[in-house]
Amino acid sequence: MLPAIDPQMNFYFPVTKKRVSSAALPALFLVFVIVSGAFAQQRVSRHYPAGKNVRIELKNLSGTITVESWARDEIRITATMDKPAVHFNPRQTDTGLVVDIVADNRDRRDVGDVNFRIQVPSRSSVDLETRSGQITVSNIQGDLVRAHVWTSGDITLSGVNAARVFASNTTGNIFFDGEFASGGTYEFKSGRGTITLQLPANCGFHLMATAPAQKIKMGDFWNTGMKLLGEGRRITGDVGDGRASVTVTNYQGDIKFLRR
Amino acid sequence: MNCQNYQNLLSDFIDGSLTPEDHRDVAAHINACGVCTETRNDLDAINGFCLEHRGEYEAVPNERALWLRISNMIEAELPARVPSAIPANAGWWFRLMNRSWQLSFPQLAATAAAIIIVVSIFAVVGSRGFSGIGGYRASGLAPSLGSGNVKERYRSQQEVIAYWNERVEMNKARWNPQMRETFDKNMSVIDAAVNDSMRQLTQNPHDEVSEEILNAALNDKVELLKEFAAL
Numbered sequence: 001m002l003p004a005i006d007p008q009m010n011f012y013f014p015v016t017k018k019r020v021s022s023a024a025l026p027a028l029f030l031v032f033v034i035v036s037g038a039f040a041q042q043r044v045s046r047h048y049p050a051g052k053n054v055r056i057e058l059k060n061l062s063g064t065i066t067v068e069s070w071a072r073d074e075i076r077i078t079a080t081m082d083k084p085a086v087h088f089n090p091r092q093t094d095t096g097l098v099v100d101i102v103a104d105n106r107d108r109r110d111v112g113d114v115n116f117r118i119q120v121p122s123r124s125s126v127d128l129e130t131r132s133g134q135i136t137v138s139n140i141q142g143d144l145v146r147a148h149v150w151t152s153g154d155i156t157l158s159g160v161n162a163a164r165v166f167a168s169n170t171t172g173n174i175f176f177d178g179e180f181a182s183g184g185t186y187e188f189k190s191g192r193g194t195i196t197l198q199l200p201a202n203c204g205f206h207l208m209a210t211a212p213a214q215k216i217k218m219g220d221f222w223n224t225g226m227k228l229l230g231e232g233r234r235i236t237g238d239v240g241d242g243r244a245s246v247t248v249t250n251y252q253g254d255i256k257f258l259r260r
Numbered sequence: 261m262n263c264q265n266y267q268n269l270l271s272d273f274i275d276g277s278l279t280p281e282d283h284r285d286v287a288a289h290i291n292a293c294g295v296c297t298e299t300r301n302d303l304d305a306i307n308g309f310c311l312e313h314r315g316e317y318e319a320v321p322n323e324r325a326l327w328l329r330i331s332n333m334i335e336a337e338l339p340a341r342v343p344s345a346i347p348a349n350a351g352w353w354f355r356l357m358n359r360s361w362q363l364s365f366p367q368l369a370a371t372a373a374a375i376i377i378v379v380s381i382f383a384v385v386g387s388r389g390f391s392g393i394g395g396y397r398a399s400g401l402a403p404s405l406g407s408g409n410v411k412e413r414y415r416s417q418q419e420v421i422a423y424w425n426e427r428v429e430m431n432k433a434r435w436n437p438q439m440r441e442t443f444d445k446n447m448s449v450i451d452a453a454v455n456d457s458m459r460q461l462t463q464n465p466h467d468e469v470s471e472e473i474l475n476a477a478l479n480d481k482v483e484l485l486k487e488f489a490a491l
Contacts, residue, residue, distance in 0.1 A: 062439075107294070110436050131487070132442050150487055151446040170446040170484070191449040191480070210469060212456075230469030251453035251477060 042084040048075045048097055052123045053142065055096035060130040061105070063113035065147075069122035069139040076119045082112030096124070102131075125162070134172075154193075169193065177260070180205045180244035192252040200260050204240025211250040220259045263289075266296050270303055301430060309423055410461060410471060417478045424485035431491055443488055450484065453477040 050073055058065060063082075070076075075097055079088050087104040090097055105111045113133070120126065125142040128135050135147040139159035147155045149169035157167060160178035163185070167174050170191040177198040180186055186205070188195050201220065209216050213232040226237030248255050266289045272278050273286045290296050432440060457474035460467055 109434055131439075150484060151442045170449055170480075191446065191453065210473065230467060234469050249473075249476065251456075251473065252449065 042081045042086075043078065044081070044088055045076065045078040046090060048077075048090070048092060049073070050075045050096065050121060050124070052121050053125070054121060054123075055125040055127070055142075055144070056099075056118065056120055057097070057127045058099045058101075058116065058118070058129065059103070060099075060101045060114055060116065060128075060133065061111050062130065062132050063115040064134045065116045065118070065128050065130060065136070067118045067120060067126050067128065067135075067137045067140065069124070069141075070119045072119075073121055075121075075124075078117045080115040080117075082114070083110070086111050086114060088114070179203060180246065182241070182243040184244045186244060186246045188247070189249045190251070190253055193250075194254045194256060195248055195250050196256045196258060197246075197248070198258040198260050202240065203244075204238075204242055205244040205246045206236075206238050206242040207246045207248070208234065208236045209246075209248040209255050210234045211248075211255045212252060215250065215254045217254065217256045219257045221257045263293060263296055266290075266293070267299055270296070270300055274300070274303055274307060305423075305427055305430065309426065313419070410465070410474070414458070414474070414478070417482070420482055421478070421485065424482060424489050427489040428485050431489060435491060439491075443484075447481070447484065450477050450481045454481065 052073060054075065056067075056075060077090060077097075077099065081088070086101070086108070088099070088101065089104050090099045092098075099116075101111065101114055115133075118126075120140070122139060122141050124140060125144040126137060126140060127144060127146045128137070129146075129148045130150070130153065132149065132151045133153045134155070135149060135153060136156045137145055137147060137158075137160060141161045143162060144164045144166075145157060145160050145162045146164075146166040147157065147168075148166070149155060149172060151169075152171040153169055154172040155167045155169055155174045157165065157175065158177040160176065161181065162178075163181045163183070165176070165178070165184075165186045165188075167176065168187070168189040171193055172190065173193045174188050174190050174195045175198070176186075176188065176196070179200060180203050182204070188197070199221070207221075207226075210230075210233060216232075216235050218226070218235065221239050223237065223239065226235055228235055266286055269278060269282060269286050273283060273290075276283075278286065290300055428443075432443075435443070453473060454477045457470045457477060460470035461474065464470070
């Protein structure tokens with residue numbers, strides 16, 4: 001129960017009505033500092049030198065991951081942690097940087113959310129994974145973009161122009177706005193949620209899309225050469241030159257193609 | 261003793277075959293050591309799974325042929341027996357079995373050819389008989405697997421899922437409520453996909469799309485369980 005304050009700045013507890021001496025003020029302040037410290041988020045930021053074609057791997061337990069490009073040849077990782085005692089030990093490798101919150105905190109029971117903001121050179125490859133939480137990747141043009149949410153969390157990939165893109169979750173939406181490179185491989189998979197692919201009108205790819213009947217909306221990308229299989233639960237066929245390979249699977253949700 | 265020594269005793273500890281002193285010693289160490297507790301839990305889980313599934317095994321296609329091959333290999337390892345004299349009153353089967361076979365190359369080739377012909381005839385007759393029983397083949401673009409295979413694969417996947425599920429259940433108590441809720445919610449999404457595919461396959465056993473979704477959903481379920489079993 002919260003204490004009441006009288007004009008003389010003495011604290012009263014309404015139930016007991018006993019007077020708390022002014023000597024207790026520093027003690028109360030100390031308690032307040034300790035309690036607020038325990039609930040405060042901890043923010044850690046680190047910089048790493050990087051070439052233009054760097055690879056970053058991140059395995060998180062829970063929390064958001066935001067990756068965006070910037071004009072510098074270095075990586076900056078900012079981690080905001082719910083629990084101050086979370087171990088966060090990025091490891092530099094020959095090809096880039098590995099952050100594994102799962103391995104770093106294997107013996108801990110409750111790690112809480114760790115939210116990442118990562119800035120990388122635009123030609124970087126990113127391999128991101130989390131048990132739950134949203135993943136956002138913007139303006140990356142490296143070889144690989146992989147975003148995997150084991151359970152719930154939206155995935156947003158915008159301005160992505162990579163040769164290989166893999167995005168999957170169990171619950172949550174997947175949004176891709178980018179281009180398909182000729183000969184590239186693109187896979188999108190969700191259990192429940194909408195998968196939206198926003199593409200330029202002139203893109204070319206071979207498609208295999210699978211979802212419950214009536215839930216695949218090809219929009220302007222539909223053409224008469226496409227085949228409907230399994231009572232409309234699968235659409236296969238080429239769009240344009242058909243040189244990129246695109247596989248989209250949704251167990252329960254919709255698949256939508258939009259022209260940019 | 262270090263952890264390695266204690267872990268060497270864990271199997272006997274679980275079986276209850278240690279001396280009372282050793283048992284007390286190991287129990288005290290397990291209480292104090294997280295790594296050994298986890299090893300003991302893993303051994304317990306494996307032990308429990310084996311006990312629960314005792315007697316269940318994948319039957320080999322021709323069990324008798326397999327045992328004959330094993331028997332032949334064992335006999336080949338044994339020192340050659342001195343051919344014993346065949347008693348005068350022995351039956352024809354005994355005489356046949358105790359006869360020493362020495363075949364020339366043409367005889368051997370003729371025997372092999374005869375075996376190939378007989379096996380081919382049985383294979384053709386057998387496959388026609390199988391088609392006759394099924395009475396229907398998918399008219400899809402690619403040959404589809406029979407529903408028996410799907411059910412068999414489903415059953416074997418379920419065993420794997422049961423194993424990992426048990427491990428997840430053991431660890432679930434340590435998770436926070438939010439994690440438990442998220443896991444259960446997402447598992448129900450995959451279960452819905454599995455059930456939906458099974459329902460479609462019951463209606464149309466040669467539906468390739470449903471079969472692929474079923475396989476993918478079962479694999480996803482195993483992967484999700486494995487991932488969370490490590491938590």
